[in-house]
Amino acid sequence: MKSECRVRICRLDPRAVLPQYASEQAAGADLYALCDAPVELMPGQTVRIRTGLAVQIPEGYAGLIYARSGLSTKRGLAPANKVGVIDADYRGEIQVALYNQSGERQTVEPGERIAQLVIAPVLRACFEESEELDETSRGSGGFGSTGKH
Secondary structure (H helix, E strand, C coil), rough: CCCCCCCCCEEECCCCCEEEEEEEEECCCCCCCCCCCCCCCCCCEEEEEEEEEEEEEECEEEEEEEECCHHHHCEEEEEEECCCCECCCCCEEEEEEEEEECCCEECCCCHHHEEEEEEECCCCCCCCCCCCCCCCCCCCCCCCCCEEE
């Protein structure tokens, strides 16, 4: 069963490429670099790459910017914030803060696929202050507390 969510999108620059799904069942739509020339990233450097697009995320949803697996594993380029969040009320340009986690200089070419956009439903929590929380078997065990596997 296919589910769809209509998302309005504006090209802020006529050269901008609309997001595209690479396969029939892809969860994320590819985002493309909008730059006038190749952009070099030195090891450890973060550079914001424009897409030339603005979106209207429907209320009750968020746009999530994830790494492209090939770009991150083969070239070490991934979003600096690991997952970018586009709120439903944001109307500015989508930019991807790419971080070079490799030990080599990397180049992003104009029109290159740089990240993927996933539209996902979100729940807005109603936080209730409490003096105590229910007990669980895990309790307050933190990082690595559930074992090595």
